[in-house]
Amino acid sequence: MSQKIASDSMHINIEQLQQELNVEQREFNELQQRHFKVRAKMALENEALRKSFRGASDFLMGKRKAVFPDEGALSALRDRGEAIRQHSLANLPELLERLEKNLTANGVQVHWAETADEACTIIHDILTANNARTVVKGKSMVTEEIELNHFLEARGIECLESDMGEYLVQLAGETPSHIIMPAIHKNKAQIARLMHARAQTSDGSQVPYTEDVDELIGNARAILRDKFMRADAGISGVNMAVANTGTLCLVENEGNGRMTTTMPKLHIAVTGIEKVVEDFSHVPELLTLLTRSATGQKISTYFNMISGPKKAGELDGPEQVHLVLVDNGRSRIFSHPVLKPTLQCIRCGACMNHCPVYARVGGHAYGSTYPGPIGQVVTPQIAGLEKHGDMLSACSLNGACGEACPVRIPLPELIRELRAEAVSPQFTDAAAVSTATATAVQEVMGRGAKRTLGESLIWRGWALTHRFAPLYRIMTTAMTRGRGLFRSKAAAALLSPWTDSRSTPQPARRSLHELAKARGVAGQYQNNTADKRGDNA
Amino acid sequence: MTQHNTTVAASRHQRVYPPKPEAVYLLGTCLVDSFYPEAGMDAIALLQHAGIEVIFPQSQSCCGQPAYNSGYDEQARAVARTQLQAFAADIPVVVMMGSCAGMVHKEYPKLFAGQPEEAAAIALAARSYEFSEFMVNVLQLEQQLAQAEDQSPLTVALHTSCSARRGMGVAAEHKALVENLPGVQVVEPERVAECCGFGGTFAVKQGDISAAMAADKANAIAATGCQRLVSGDCGCLMNISGTLDRQERALPVQHLASLLYTRLNGNDPFQVGQKRSQQYNKKSGDKA
Numbered sequence: 094m095s096q097k098i099a100s101d102s103m104h105i106n107i108e109q110l111q112q113e114l115n116v117e118q119r120e121f122n123e124l125q126q127r128h129f130k131v132r133a134k135m136a137l138e139n140e141a142l143r144k145s146f147r148g149a150s151d152f153l154m155g156k157r158k159a160v161f162p163d164e165g166a167l168s169a170l171r172d173r174g175e176a177i178r179q180h181s182l183a184n185l186p187e188l189l190e191r192l193e194k195n196l197t198a199n200g201v202q203v204h205w206a207e208t209a210d211e212a213c214t215i216i217h218d219i220l221t222a223n224n225a226r227t228v229v230k231g232k233s234m235v236t237e238e239i240e241l242n243h244f245l246e247a248r249g250i251e252c253l254e255s256d257m258g259e260y261l262v263q264l265a266g267e268t269p270s271h272i273i274m275p276a277i278h279k280n281k282a283q284i285a286r287l288m289h290a291r292a293q294t295s296d297g298s299q300v301p302y303t304e305d306v307d308e309l310i311g312n313a314r315a316i317l318r319d320k321f322m323r324a325d326a327g328i329s330g331v332n333m334a335v336a337n338t339g340t341l342c343l344v345e346n347e348g349n350g351r352m353t354t355t356m357p358k359l360h361i362a363v364t365g366i367e368k369v370v371e372d373f374s375h376v377p378e379l380l381t382l383l384t385r386s387a388t389g390q391k392i393s394t395y396f397n398m399i400s401g402p403k404k405a406g407e408l409d410g411p412e413q414v415h416l417v418l419v420d421n422g423r424s425r426i427f428s429h430p431v432l433k434p435t436l437q438c439i440r441c442g443a444c445m446n447h448c449p450v451y452a453r454v455g456g457h458a459y460g461s462t463y464p465g466p467i468g469q470v471v472t473p474q475i476a477g478l479e480k481h482g483d484m485l486s487a488c489s490l491n492g493a494c495g496e497a498c499p500v501r502i503p504l505p506e507l508i509r510e511l512r513a514e515a516v517s518p519q520f521t522d523a524a525a526v527s528t529a530t531a532t533a534v535q536e537v538m539g540r541g542a543k544r545t546l547g548e549s550l551i552w553r554g555w556a557l558t559h560r561f562a563p564l565y566r567i568m569t570t571a572m573t574r575g576r577g578l579f580r581s582k583a584a585a586a587l588l589s590p591w592t593d594s595r596s597t598p599q600p601a602r603r604s605l606h607e608l609a610k611a612r613g614v615a616g617q618y619q620n621n622t623a624d625k626r627g628d629n630a
Numbered sequence: 631m632t633q634h635n636t637t638v639a640a641s642r643h644q645r646v647y648p649p650k651p652e653a654v655y656l657l658g659t660c661l662v663d664s665f666y667p668e669a670g671m672d673a674i675a676l677l678q679h680a681g682i683e684v685i686f687p688q689s690q691s692c693c694g695q696p697a698y699n700s701g702y703d704e705q706a707r708a709v710a711r712t713q714l715q716a717f718a719a720d721i722p723v724v725v726m727m728g729s730c731a732g733m734v735h736k737e738y739p740k741l742f743a744g745q746p747e748e749a750a751a752i753a754l755a756a757r758s759y760e761f762s763e764f765m766v767n768v769l770q771l772e773q774q775l776a777q778a779e780d781q782s783p784l785t786v787a788l789h790t791s792c793s794a795r796r797g798m799g800v801a802a803e804h805k806a807l808v809e810n811l812p813g814v815q816v817v818e819p820e821r822v823a824e825c826c827g828f829g830g831t832f833a834v835k836q837g838d839i840s841a842a843m844a845a846d847k848a849n850a851i852a853a854t855g856c857q858r859l860v861s862g863d864c865g866c867l868m869n870i871s872g873t874l875d876r877q878e879r880a881l882p883v884q885h886l887a888s889l890l891y892t893r894l895n896g897n898d899p900f901q902v903g904q905k906r907s908q909q910y911n912k913k914s915g916d917k918a
Contacts, residue, residue: 134838453843486836487839553705562716
């Protein structure tokens with residue numbers, strides 16, 4: 094349908110288009126409620142979507158490779174990035190206190206939020222105290238994580254996303270499918286339809302239908318400019334918060350971040366507690382790792398350093414600056430000896446760009462704010478294994494993400510660790526964990542939630558046959574002697590997830606155990622060379 | 631890692647290799663054991679030809695990786711413990727697949743951390759080598775291929791598994807062995823470093839995604855026009871060849887060890903038209 098409308102742009106029935114978009118939005122919402130596997134299957138069957146993600150992955154991998162021409166230099170830089178992030182985490186409580194002290198001295202008001210709901214409430218309170226009814230937002234994943242827009246809109250406050258991708262996703266009533274490129278799942282024609290049907294200029298009229306990229310961006314820019322001028326408040330994220338100087342660093346490409354943080358009288362920055370770095374000297378290396386890994390840029394078009402509200406005599410800038418430090422499960426991650434490196438993340442998205450699973454199913458399949466490998470690690474820890482444990486199986490442990498990560502987060506190891514947590518025989522009630530104190534090691538929320546009797550019995554049976562050599566040899570003998578059975582339809586049906594697209598594997602006539610023994614290859618090592626082959630004779 | 635890397639990159643992965651030992655263990659892996667035993671026999675022949683005594687403990691089974699990657703640590707440990715006992719003597723262990731080598735070399739120390747067998751696990755990890763890693767770094771086999779019996783032209787697509795490439799860092803070793811075979815031309819499929827979609831239990835738990843990845847890999851390999859697919863990991867071989875076979879464009883596949891042995895000795899199974907396992911069955915009892 095979209096193709097027809099796009100090619101027949103002179104005669105677009107706006108009402109029909111709007112109806113179509115409403116149906117698409119309803120389908121999107123329904124799909125998001127379903128199981129991971131259903132979403133993955135739908136994505137795999139969507140040719141246009143797969144093409145978008147495959148193209149984007151190839152493009153971004155190529156861009157990254159081009160700005161890291163020297164493997165040795167890249168490796169050294171990743172070592173530095175890892176060291177800086179680990180230094181931050183090793184000193185996290187103290188650095189956060191120092192950050193608060195220096196921000197306060199700079200005139201920034203600091204707030205602490207333990208949960209998503211608390212963070213939303215704090216932000217809402219700040220807005221109402223200042224009679225703010227309209228908000229422009231710079232791109233911020235943590236506000237997606239705490240579902241801030243939904244919270245504020247339910248309370249009558251208008252939130253407008255000002256990053257082009259976020260703006261489109263908001264227009265569509267969807268969620269971002271990538272943490273750096275939120276609308277990466279949409280092609281040009283889809284964006285043209287969306288802008289024409291749903292975007293409104295300041296005088297309330299529709300924007301004309303166009304598939305010209307410059308025109309599309311020009312139309313959005315005109316709408317956003319007007320909103321920047323009128324908004325009561327700006328809400329942004331933070332890429333790095335410098336403890337020693339009390340500076341909030343914000344990386345962006347469109348200038349919308351700078352507008353959001355300087356035009357309205359009130360600026361509220363929101364960040365996860367892990368984003369702190371100790372010193373300004375840590376910023377350049379993390380910045381270059383971030384932009385090169387994310388988009389293959391040596392540096393972003395804009396780099397904002399926010400050090401407080403407008404001072405006396407200054408012409409512009411907000412009158413108030415607030416920082417909301419969000420925990421939302423991060424203390425729990427911090428306390429876990431194996432999963433702690435999760436917090437090293439600088440949110441560049443390189444792991445998803447390099448993930449062969451993400452390249453095929455796209456971001457929405459994960460059903461979480463953070464998709465791809467980092468999403469598989471972060472989301473179950475923040476929102477619980479019960480709800481988000483299923484996505485953990487969508488990983489072949491191929492290691493491409495870990496190899497791309499600029500701060501060397503061992504992502505495959507963390508995914509494996511979370512699988513172990515998910516099937517742990519010790520069940521931990523999610524409710525009990527969320528109210529636990531932050532002092533001791535805290536277990537992953539919903540530990541053991543994915544353990545099933547069937548699967549645990551299979552692994553017990555597997556362990557039994559592979560533990561005891563005679564049992565194992567009986568099994569392999571049965572397999573090799575009964576190899577004909579593998580050709581049967583029953584075998585194909587039993588192995589259906591494999592055999593749906595692959596021929597059934599054929600066991601050999603004789604196992605290597607048998608062949609080696611028949612060949613007289615020694616079974617036991619004896620330092621005395623006289624009788625090495627005894628056990629096989 | 632490759633030779634292009636500077637000292638920084640190399641230092642992270644640097645491994646000190648022993649001189650040629652008198653004897654080695656062969657860790658056959660469960661997949662080779664039941665599905666590709668000729669690869670194990672070819673590796674044994676190659677090692678014996680180099681003058682090394684090969685010990686194949688009959689009590690070995692599986693490294694424990696399937697359970698470990700699924701999060702069943704206790705079951706993985708129980709099976710891994712059997713391997714600690716099977717490979718107890720202080721001699722090098724040559725592992726037939728990259729993924730199992732990675733399990734033993736990298737994961738055993740973690741799996742047994744704080745357990746009574748921790749020291750034994752660390753020791754086994756330290757003396758375990760992936761097949762191509764051992765052949766190149768200990769035996770310098772890549773420098774001894776010029777006299778290969780079979781030098782007929784052959785186009786080979788080499789699929790280096792993710793665990794061999796990224797886990798063990800032996801992509802260069804794989805390549806050196808195949809490229810130095812006279813007459814063999816190595817062709818590189820598009821997106822050569824991308825996962826084929828096998829991933830052990832992933833192929834069953836996420837069958838749809840795995841199949842999509844396997845189909846792309848099969849297409850990329852078929853597009854090279856190669857005559858044969860070679861890999862050091864039989865999971866990948868089974869996955870890719872099974873996909874190609876189902877699509878009725880079957881391609882001869884071989885483990886790296888089989889390609890090396892049969893080229894060196896001029897007994898290419900795809901030319902003489904017999905199954906290698908049959909050949910070994912017939913010869914059973916003969917000494918190499």
